[in-house]
Amino acid sequence: MQFPIFQVPHLGNGMTIALDAVLHVIISHGLAIGAITLIVISEYMGFKKSSQDWENFAKDFLKFTIIITTGVGAVTGVGIWLITSALSPLGIGSMLRVFFWPWFIEWMIFTSEVIFLLLYYFTWDKWTSERKKQHIYLGAGYTIFALSSAFLITGILGFMLTSDGWPWDKSILSAFFNPSYLPQLLLRIGIALALGTVFSVAFLLFTRRESGFRKEALNFFGKVALLSLSATVIFTWWYFSVVPSSFKTHAKFAALTSHFSQQPEIFWIANITAAFLLFVLALSAMRGSTLLVKILILPAILISMGFVSEFERIREFIRGPYLMPGYMYANQVLLKETPVLDKEGLLKNAYWYNSITKRPDVVNQGAYLFAQNCSACHTIGGINDIAKRVQGRTEDGIFVILGHTHDMVPFMPPFSGTEQERRVMASFLYKLSTGRLKMGAPSRFTPGRWE
Numbered sequence: 001m002q003f004p005i006f007q008v009p010h011l012g013n014g015m016t017i018a019l020d021a022v023l024h025v026i027i028s029h030g031l032a033i034g035a036i037t038l039i040v041i042s043e044y045m046g047f048k049k050s051s052q053d054w055e056n057f058a059k060d061f062l063k064f065t066i067i068i069t070t071g072v073g074a075v076t077g078v079g080i081w082l083i084t085s086a087l088s089p090l091g092i093g094s095m096l097r098v099f100f101w102p103w104f105i106e107w108m109i110f111t112s113e114v115i116f117l118l119l120y121y122f123t124w125d126k127w128t129s130e131r132k133k134q135h136i137y138l139g140a141g142y143t144i145f146a147l148s149s150a151f152l153i154t155g156i157l158g159f160m161l162t163s164d165g166w167p168w169d170k171s172i173l174s175a176f177f178n179p180s181y182l183p184q185l186l187l188r189i190g191i192a193l194a195l196g197t198v199f200s201v202a203f204l205l206f207t208r209r210e211s212g213f214r215k216e217a218l219n220f221f222g223k224v225a226l227l228s229l230s231a232t233v234i235f236t237w238w239y240f241s242v243v244p245s246s247f248k249t250h251a252k253f254a255a256l257t258s259h260f261s262q263q264p265e266i267f268w269i270a271n272i273t274a275a276f277l278l279f280v281l282a283l284s285a286m287r288g289s290t291l292l293v294k295i296l297i298l299p300a301i302l303i304s305m306g307f308v309s310e311f312e313r314i315r316e317f318i319r320g321p322y323l324m325p326g327y328m329y330a331n332q333v334l335l336k337e338t339p340v341l342d343k344e345g346l347l348k349n350a351y352w353y354n355s356i357t358k359r360p361d362v363v364n365q366g367a368y369l370f371a372q373n374c375s376a377c378h379t380i381g382g383i384n385d386i387a388k389r390v391q392g393r394t395e396d397g398i399f400v401i402l403g404h405t406h407d408m409v410p411f412m413p414p415f416s417g418t419e420q421e422r423r424v425m426a427s428f429l430y431k432l433s434t435g436r437l438k439m440g441a442p443s444r445f446t447p448g449r450w451e
């Protein structure tokens with residue numbers, strides 16, 4: 001079964017998925033796991049110490065987090081399904097076939113998570129005194145469900161980089177418990193708690209609190225931050241040590257892009273400085289230096305979100321040229337069908353191209369070849385603009401590099417199609433790069449009409 005190709009103008013398909021997914025990761029890790037775990041612990045502190053301050057802090061902070069997690073968190077989660085189904089239907093469809101049961105169970109777990117969270121919130125004022133303990137158990141129950149989500153989803157994410165034995169044995173166990181599973185799970189828990197403490201400290205500082213309590217709470221969150229940051233550093237190192245070096249060599253390029261890739265020291269300087277700042281924040285919180293924490297907290301929030309984006313970007317980027325290593329390329333062409341497409345032709349085998357060309361005014365062959373081969377990562381006129389990438393080359397030059405995309409840049413898949421199709425696409429790209437082609441009248445067929 002083939003699906004029509006969508007190309008998001010300007011942003012590009014990859015960036016569209018990334019913007020939604022990274023926001024989802026920040027909320028799901030930082031708030032749904034990290035912050036709410038800390039809220040349950042804060043409630044417990046209030047109970048243990050009979051402290052109204054801890055109790056109030058926990059309750060106020062929950063109000064904020066519950067709105068963001070059940071609102072933005074859930075919507076961006078559904079957004080990942082919607083966007084990947086539209087932009088990468090074969091990829092997400094194949095993943096769903098491999099991981100049907102984990103996702104099915106995850107769906108039930110997610111539903112339970114929401115039910116527990118709402119119950120936790122709405123019983124806060126009712127389950128008091130002798131029922132307080134039960135209320136804390138309810139919160140702990142939520143935390144266990146939230147962690148189970150991470151347990152299930154990480155198997156799928158790990159698979160997309162280290163599919164290990166799956167391409168050969170097609171067994172779900174080797175797919176799920178792949179080599180990067182455990183380090184990534186621990187790393188994500190570290191990230192969740194680190195983000196959670198940063199958000200908790202911000203909430204603590206920007207809401208009215210009694211100063212004695214503020215110091216005590218800062219001290220506690222500082223300790224959790226120090227622990228979770230250290231864990232994050234250690235598990236990041238473990239995670240990257242199990243990633244095959246053929247993927248890992250592109251990690252710095254992924255973060256720096258071609259703009260800065262010639263100055264790899266920027267990567268280390270920026271990351272180490274940023275991590276140092278987070279550690280300083282944790283230590284100043286532990287020491288109760290409110291002023292310093294106040295100065296550092298906004299940069300720290302930006303830095304920690306930056307780290308999450310960087311990690312996800314690197315993880316997704318370095319798995320190029322594959323969407324599912326050993327099985328499917330990033331442009332959704334199966335490894336095993338490439339020889340057929342090279343021999344018989346991509347267009348001849350493209351269902352949508354052939355149904356579109358019943359109206360030959362609507363689509364340009366070169367545009368379709370580009371859409372199928374390259375539009376997962378390149379746009380025309382937007383981010384990673386293909387016209388810029390081939391600019392300055394002759395038509396023959398483009399024809400030659402089209403045969404060597406995977407040699408030139410190892411994270412790009414090879415061109416699929418016959419030599420004649422490669423000519424057609426080279427001519428299309430050449431005309432694009434020299435400004436001789438313009439997008440034709442808007443068409444509902446996304447590869448578009450070019451004239």
Ligand code: HEC
Nearest residue numbers: 257258320321330331373374376377389390411412413415
């Ligand atoms: C998996 C994603 C991906 C796919 C699919 C992909 N590319 Fe790329 N391509 C990239 C990235 C990333 C870069 C480097 C961007 C940068 O410079 O930061 C790149 C760079 C390039 C360059 C410039 C290389 C150089 O060293 O100057 C060319 C030319 C190019 N791509 C052509 C293509 C063509 C043609 C296709 C389709 C056959 C294609 N790419 C498919 C990701 C991809």
